[in-house]
Every structure is written in C-alpha cells, then in structure tokens.
Amino acid sequence: MKERATAVEAVRRTNLGEVLRLVHRHGPRSRSLLTADTGLNRSTVADLVTALAERGLVTEQEPDGNKRVGRPSPVVSANPDVVAIGVNPEVDAIEIGAVSLGGGLRTRARLELTRVPTVADAVATIADLVTRWQSEELSGCRIVGLGVAVPGLVRASDGLVRLAPHLGWRDEDIATPLAEALGLPVAVDNDASLGARAEHLFGAAREHADVVYLNGGASGIGGGLILDGTLIRGSGGYAGEWGQTRPGIANEAHRRTHDGVLEDEVNRARLMAAAMLVAGDDHALAAALAGAPGPTADEEVVRQRRVLAATISNAANVLNPSMIVLGGFLGILRDRDPEGFDADVRERSLAVAAEDLEIASAALGQDRLLIGAAEAAFAGLLADPLGS
Amino acid sequence: MKERATAVEAVRRTNLGEVLRLVHRHGPRSRSLLTADTGLNRSTVADLVTALAERGLVTEQEPDGNKRVGRPSPVVSANPDVVAIGVNPEVDAIEIGAVSLGGGLRTRARLELTRVPTVADAVATIADLVTRWQSEELSGCRIVGLGVAVPGLVRASDGLVRLAPHLGWRDEDIATPLAEALGLPVAVDNDASLGARAEHLFGAAREHADVVYLNGGASGIGGGLILDGTLIRGSGGYAGEWGQTRPGIANEAHRRTHDGVLEDEVNRARLMAAAMLVAGDDHALAAALAGAPGPTADEEVVRQRRVLAATISNAANVLNPSMIVLGGFLGILRDRDPEGFDADVRERSLAVAAEDLEIASAALGQDRLLIGAAEAAFAGLLADPLGS
DNA sequence: AGCATATTGGTGTTGCTGGCAACAAATTGG
DNA sequence: CCAATTTGTTGCCAGCAACACCAATATGCT
Numbered sequence A, B: 001m002k003e004r005a006t007a008v009e010a011v012r013r014t015n016l017g018e019v020l021r022l023v024h025r026h027g028p029r030s031r032s033l034l035t036a037d038t039g040l041n042r043s044t045v046a047d048l049v050t051a052l053a054e055r056g057l058v059t060e061q062e063p064d065g066n067k068r069v070g071r072p073s074p075v076v077s078a079n080p081d082v083v084a085i086g087v088n089p090e091v092d093a094i095e096i097g098a099v100s101l102g103g104g105l106r107t108r109a110r111l112e113l114t115r116v117p118t119v120a121d122a123v124a125t126i127a128d129l130v131t132r133w134q135s136e137e138l139s140g141c142r143i144v145g146l147g148v149a150v151p152g153l154v155r156a157s158d159g160l161v162r163l164a165p166h167l168g169w170r171d172e173d174i175a176t177p178l179a180e181a182l183g184l185p186v187a188v189d190n191d192a193s194l195g196a197r198a199e200h201l202f203g204a205a206r207e208h209a210d211v212v213y214l215n216g217g218a219s220g221i222g223g224g225l226i227l228d229g230t231l232i233r234g235s236g237g238y239a240g241e242w243g244q245t246r247p248g249i250a251n252e253a254h255r256r257t258h259d260g261v262l263e264d265e266v267n268r269a270r271l272m273a274a275a276m277l278v279a280g281d282d283h284a285l286a287a288a289l290a291g292a293p294g295p296t297a298d299e300e301v302v303r304q305r306r307v308l309a310a311t312i313s314n315a316a317n318v319l320n321p322s323m324i325v326l327g328g329f330l331g332i333l334r335d336r337d338p339e340g341f342d343a344d345v346r347e348r349s350l351a352v353a354a355e356d357l358e359i360a361s362a363a364l365g366q367d368r369l370l371i372g373a374a375e376a377a378f379a380g381l382l383a384d385p386l387g388s
Numbered sequence C: 001a002g003c004a005t006a007t008t009g010g011t012g013t014t015g016c017t018g019g020c021a022a023c024a025a026a027t028t029g030g
Numbered sequence D: 001c002c003a004a005t006t007t008g009t010t011g012c013c014a015g016c017a018a019c020a021c022c023a024a025t026a027t028g029c030t
Helices: A007-026 A031-038 A042-054 A119-135 A175-182 A191-202 A268-274 A282-291 A296-319 A329-335 A338-347 A351-355 A368-383 B007-026 B031-038 B042-054 B119-135 B175-182 B191-202 B268-274 B282-291 B296-319 B329-335 B338-347 B351-355 B368-383
Strands: A058-061 A075-078 A082-089 A093-100 A105-112 A142-150 A161-164 A169-172 A186-190 A211-217 A220-227 A323-328 A358-361 B058-061 B075-078 B082-089 B093-100 B105-112 B142-150 B161-164 B169-172 B186-190 B211-217 B220-227 B323-328 B358-361
Touching (some): A007 A058, A007 A368, A031 A075, A042 A058, A082 A119, A093 A119, A105 A119, A105 A368, A142 A191, A186 A368, A191 A368, A268 A282, A282 A296, A282 A329, A296 A338, B007 B368, B042 B058, B093 B368, B105 B368, B119 B142, B142 B175, B142 B191, B186 B191, B186 B368, B191 B211, B191 B323, B268 B296, B268 B329, B282 B296, B282 B329, B296 B329, B323 B329
Antiparallel strands (some): A058 A075, B211 B220
C-alpha cells in the first residue's frame, strides 16, 4: 500500500464520491443530469460511471422514455445490493436494519431483550443476526460496514462509548469487538447526531445546510447539529447535549426544579403523568394528551412548550439555522399547535434570524436512527468508492 | 474568462493556497518544512514556491544557519508588501489598519468622528485615507482588498448590513460604494465573527478547531463561532447573537429584568455604575472595579459572572468546543478570578464536555477586529493566489 | 584532512486526470 | 426522409504531482 496518494488521484476519488453520493442521496439520475450536477465534462462523467459500474456500485438502465429531443441518456442507479448495517442498542431491544445504497431500508429486525444488554451481549446478538442475514436475506449483497447509534456520549476520535447511562455503559469499546466478529468496519456515534444526519439527508431537513435537530426520548433530550452542511461533533464528539443545558424560564411558576436542566423541565415522564398514562409509546402519549380531561394535561403541555420554545429561540439566535427539526415527544409538544409554537419561538428570536427559519416535526419515523447509523457506515465508501 | 476551471487546475489552486496560508499564518518556513507540512513532494513545493515568488507573494531568504545535517533549505516568507485593509466603523470613530501578508499590522489609524457616521460618511472617510496611504505609507504595496467589521447583523450572501443599531444603519450596502471608490474587492462581516477569526488565527484560540468567542462591548454582547476549523455564519449570516439569548438564572435574586436577554443582565453599563464610573475604557473599568469601595461592585461582578457562566456552560454542552475566548468586559469579569470562573463553568457542564475545555481571555487587543477584517479580505487571495 | 552519510534542491521524465473536439448514435418533429 | 438536437464515444492534449537521478551542503567518524 502506498504511503500517500497523489493529489491528482484525490481529485478522482472526490469526483467518484460525488457521483456516487448524488445517486445515493437523490435517487437515480441520467448521465446527462449527472454532468449538469457535477459540472464535469460528459466524457469524464462517462468514465466515472463506468468505473463505479465495474465495481458493482451503480447500475445503468435503459433510458426512461421521457420524450425529449436528442439522444436518450442512460439512467444511473445506486446498486441496492450494496448495503450498510445500522444498529441501535437500547434498554429493551436492539434494532438492526440493512440499508441499501440509494437509501432504501432493505430489512430490519427488532430483537427484544430480557435485560439491559452489556457490550458483549450486544456484540454477540448483532454478529449473530448479521451473519445469518449474510447467508439469507442479504446473500449476494456486499456489506460495506456497520454503524452503531448509541444513546450516550461517544468520543469522536475512536468511537469509544464514554457514557451511556441507560445502558450502564462507561468507557466501553464496542467498535473493536464488533469489527473483529464480523470483519467489517464499524462506526459508532451518538444516536441524536445520527438522527440529525438522517433527517438532513432523507427527512424534514433535506436541502437545508444549517439544521438544529432536537429529539425527546424517554431518557432525555439529545440533539444533533448540522452547520454548513456538515455534522458538527465538537472537539470531543459530545456536541448537541441540549438536555443538559439550563433553560431560560421567565415565569417562575413554570419552573419545576431548582436550577434544573432542560430535560428536568421538559420531560416525557411529566407528560405521561399529566396524561395519566403509565406506559405507552409516543403515539399513545399524543392520543392521551389530546383526550385527557380537565386542564392539568393542557397546562403541562403549555408549560413544557414555553420552556422548549425559549431553548429553541436561543439556538436560533446563536446558530441561525434555516431548519429546526423536533423529534420524539418534542414533536408531540409542537404538533398540539404548530403555528402557535413557531410564533412563540419567532417572537423570542432576532427578527433577521427568524425570517428564514423553518420549524418542523421529524419526518422519518422509527427507522431514523438505523438510516443515520447506516449512513455513517457508508461514509467511508462515499469518500473513496474504489478504495480497496 | 473561462466558464469553468478544470478540476486539475483546482488542485494547483488549493496547493498554492495551502502554501501561502502556511507562511501567512505560521510565519516564515523553510522549504523542507513546507514539504513536511503539506505532505507534497519536494519538487512540487519548489514549483509552488517559485510560482508564488514570481507573483511577488512570497520571498525566499538565505537559509538560516541552524546547522542541521544536509543541504540548507531556503526560508520562505510572506511578502509584507502585500496588504489587506481592515476597517471597523464605530459610533465615535472609524478605525483602519493595513495588515501585511504574514499577519503583521503595518499601519493603523483611528479617525475620530463628531457624529455617528452614515454609510456615505464612512465610505468617503475610508476611501480618502486609503487613497492617501496608497501614495504614502503603502506606496509600492499591493492592496488585495478591504474587509469591514460592522457592529451589527450582516447578511452572509452579499454583505448587506441588515441592522447595525448603534450606527443607525438598516439594510445598507457599504460594500458596493467602497469597492467602486477604491477599485478593490470588499468583504463585510459582523465584528464579533471577525474577532473570533482573529483570535482563532493569531490569538488565544490558535490550533483550536472548535472555538466559541464571546465579546462584551459597550453596545452589547456578540459572538463568533468556529467549528471544525471553519467560521460558522449560519444560514443568513447572523449566527453568534448570544446577547439576545435568554440566560438560565437559577437564583431569582440575580435577575435584574423580567424575561430579559443576556445583554440586559450581563452588561457593561451596570458594571460601570457599580464601579461608579461615568466614562472610561475597559482598562479603566477593570481598575475601578478592583479599587471600588464597599461590597456593591463585588456583588455586581459576582452576579454577572454567575449569569455569564451559565450561558457559557450551555454553549459548552451544546457545541463542545475546546476553547472559549472572552473578549472585552467579559474578559474583565473572568479575570477577577479566572480559576473560580472556569470552575463554575465546568461544574455546570457535562463532565466529558468540560474535560477538554479551555477558557481564556482574549489575547489580541484593540487590533483584533482590524486583523479579522483584513483576514476576510485575504480570503480571496488565499483561495486562489494567482487568480487574475 | 578525507570519506561516508544524511538531507535537501534542481531537472527531466512519467503517469494520471479531466477537458476538448470531432464523430457517431439516437430521438423528435416536420 | 431529413434537419435539429442532444448525448455517448474516441482519441488527443494540457496540467499537475510524483519520481529518479544528480548536485550541493552539512555532520560525524577515522
């Protein structure tokens, strides 16, 4: 192996990656469209597509009969037999999905657990299922890697799980044993960051370069941050921990804790209690809140919305995103009256920061984390499509 | 002019820019050091340096006698006769500086004003001085452009000043008339963003890729944000407005306004009042606070520090920077007891986010904005050193 | 002093990449 | 059936960085 590739070869890698990224993220495209999108020469694009097709990364179909003047241009599609595995270990289950190049979820499974998994449990369970998939559902497929979405703090430099409180993991390395068990490259990242990436690529925040993503789960509030089109991880990889910030609460009556952090105040358990629910998913929670008798549930919703809106407008002032995406129960809070919520945020934001700001509830459902995790696994391929 | 440069030529541009950037930002370097830093081949670096020298951007000196084994390597320096002009229009004066390639401030001037300048005033004053400089102090120099640091909100796409409250500017275009008057390219940006860039390149945040910069001035609190090594401007260019965020205040006794924003609570005027000063710069303020009798001044410092620390720890949790730089009177607040302040911030931050976090007061003085503005003017040259 | 060794600059050559022009192919529309 | 239009294909060219080889200059050992 060469110590260092030439800079001209890097151009080739970049261009190959750009073509592959286009067909991966924006669906099948004709060669002529690719030349327009990349700005490269026709002959160059032809060469790049041929190279990708030889490696089995893309396929060329007959031109679609869209009846335009001129010679029809063959359509280039990502090969759906090239897949990445996305994994999301949680307290009660491990979810695994195989995502095709092109973005389609090919298969998925939810493995229920009887106890909170250790790293060894998780590795064994995952390796077992993936190995089975390799000889069944995914036989004939090329698996390029695994991505793991961990509900906790993940060190960016090496993917070490510094702290995943609900799993009870502390300074655990899951990447190495998984990679050894399967012989595949493994990427590990925080779940909210990967959710942000998924919403950015395939969900509510498509085409937005500056995105704030906030997700409310049973365990707390996490976030992801895309600025200038790139996922921001911070110096250690721990960026996005909105749940641990201290919200500005103007009305002291709205405060439930002394000097508490956002996830103490805006909190799924409090909503469940207000809706008089003992258990249930987000869907059940939304329904219960809508049908709850008396003013208690409404008051709690209003209170949490207020605190959340204050936090979001702070984020809008500091980061000036064009899109803020709310996932999990935060989406429920907003959906009770989206216009009112958005107006509340805008009112507390700088006018110029608010003028281009959109707010949306998450578009992708449960598959969000699996897609984001798989995307992290695809990253290496997209950076260097022909690389060994 | 070509419609589109070839991708191989882009490699050349990038490499030329990288060499020039190295000698600009990190001082004179031997050719052999440049090859090591760029990772390029010796012969390539020789070619690049020659091309830059032919354009008068760098000069080569005799090897310094550092007595190392092997053939001595000539030292490459940025040509200090290549300059960019940095400008900072303010309420009471317009500051202008000529910054050399290499980072040195070559000349500067402070033009006192009798009234708040209009855009036309500012353009006339600036153009006048720069024209005089061109035939005197800067005769023989090549001026590559102007950068303007505006105390207000600047639209990223075209440099339009959307709102500069203290100057009374609203939707004003200063770039076009300045560019026409001088025949030079003009870049406009928010003052705090440019201050952040200056601290990042030449000040307290050197070598840090993720930096939060907060500056406290007479008019309020602005900020700049460098993440992943790049200046974050947000979707419209208005990122960094910490002054308009609502701080988390745990102790209600520390609150001075109802539902006020950070710059209502943490505020230079309140400090001046507590120090019983009517006028004075930051130096005078620091001295007065240190010497003020009675507990009033101390209490106000403690109160403002608390509120500021809460805001900063929120930023640390969300952005996970490796360095937070405090400028202006915020630096004074911290300097009263740096260790105590930093500990307060750390205590309210996630442990993992705090472990790599440094906090510092700004290292560059008054020249900060001029250097940052000039750097914005240099950006075009560094992106394409031989371009037209 | 003399020689081997180490490091770097200089020069010409080589290999790779994308652009380009000319030609061929495929389709529409009259 | 032909003109117009658009795109794929082919062969050639220019730009760029790497490489090999030689020259220059220093150190260190004998």
